[in-house]
Amino acid sequence: MKRDEDEETPQALSAFIAELRHWREVTGLSQKALARLVGYTPSYISKVERGSLVPSREFAENADRHLRAGNAIIRRWKDVNQTLGENAAKGHQHDTPVPVDDPQSKPSAALVVEHERAELSFDSGLFKTRIRRQLRNVGAEPVTRYLIRIAVDRYPGDPERSNQLYRKFPLTWEEIGLSAVCGDEPMTWRVQHDRDAFKEVWLLFENADGRFPLYPGESTWIDYVYTVSADKWGPWWQRAIRLPTQRLSLALDFPEGLQPVVWGIETSMTAEASPFKTPIYRETRDGRVYFTWSTEDPPLHARYRIEWKFKSPKEESSPMETLSPSEQMRSIGIVQEGDPILTETARPFDLPTEAEDARRVVAQLVSNLERVSQVHSFAKGMGLAAPQIGIGRAAALVRTPTGEIVTLLNPRVINESSETDEQYEGCLSFFDVRGMVPRPLSIEVEHQDIDGNARITLFEEGMARLVGHEIDHLYGQLYRVRMRAGVEPIPVSQYKGTGQQWNYPTR
Known part of the structure; x- marks a missing residue:
């Protein structure tokens, strides 16, 4: 026994x-x-x-x-x-050796990915993923297996809702239809873990005719394909760099009739999450829209996440343009005025202890910032604070008019100029109006990097206004509290500054 x-x-x-x-x-x-x-x-x-x-x-x-x-x-x-x-x-020690399952480190570091080409297509309610990897054995022992993971998340940011979905409708092997080849040889595979929302599988370098290990110094292509229905997939697709990789290529293929909009987000071991450094190439032909992107020598542990939006039948009858500006923001996940989180002081990060938490929040902010930019143009620049996406942590992003992203962790204004000016501002959390807000022409902000080091940055004019607006959010303040007594915001329909930068005369 x-x-x-x-x-x-x-x-x-x-x-x-x-x-x-x-x-x-x-x-x-x-x-x-x-x-x-x-x-x-x-x-x-x-x-x-x-x-x-x-x-x-x-x-x-x-x-x-x-x-x-x-x-x-x-x-x-x-x-x-x-x-x-x-x-x-009760938590006693267990003496039996237990194999540690860590997809991040398996297989051994003896494998190098010379090229990964990942393809995702959508048609008739079904997503099809094809991954091609050129593997090289740079170690001293033959490689006989390779671990892959298939994971889904229908509602990113709401894991409880996703889990409820997958408990009722688990991901099944029948719908996945996994198949794999190594060169021209079909590969067999063995299940490592079978869960409702994810599967882990060892692809084996063997088939019914025998084994074909990848020997030291050899290189080969593996190719595996699986499918997932749209009701279990989510509007995102992520590739994680788990082995040294020389080249990563991504390709997406969607029906033109869905009017797809696609954007990409890159995250790494720092808190700097940002849009892809190079644009995603788009081409339309024969009723399909093709998106392609690639990068050379991606760093280990980097993650490349592509998100998209389809025009749904609901939008055909009630397009985004018919919604009010605030309703548009609400529909893409921006918390609106009246939610208690917008009046609370955000909790600071304990850095570097909570570095992972900070990276996660910044990545989510970048994702939401990209969504916002799809429905409105911001000639003056734009910003987003964590409370505005329902996260009560002290993080905010500001995007300059030229597209540069400034990341602010635990920021606070430590000095401001006596000179002020008064200009209109908008807030994504009550976007139906614009308010005339007085602010200092320059501010000094103390903030931290992901390692917990303190930084002091001087922001002037338009950037001072953008940064000050976002820091206010982290202290539970909306711009209304800064407006002069008796002055009220005006409806956006009366605002004449859309598409123009703030006016700062040369001093």
């Missing part, structure tokens, strides 16, 4: 680890951030995720609640509890 338990335990605990990591990744929490939420130490969570410590029920329940996993983590814990017994469920 003891031998049977030892054989079952690694599988059950490994499944729990995969589930926990999946939901931690979905919510963008670091081990330290999760530890703070669930009341455990980072060391405890590290040991759990390494497989050297069996999680307690309390930990599993707290993690499930804070990660909004909809009991997915609890179910995996129950599997562990069933195989280990009551003592192990």
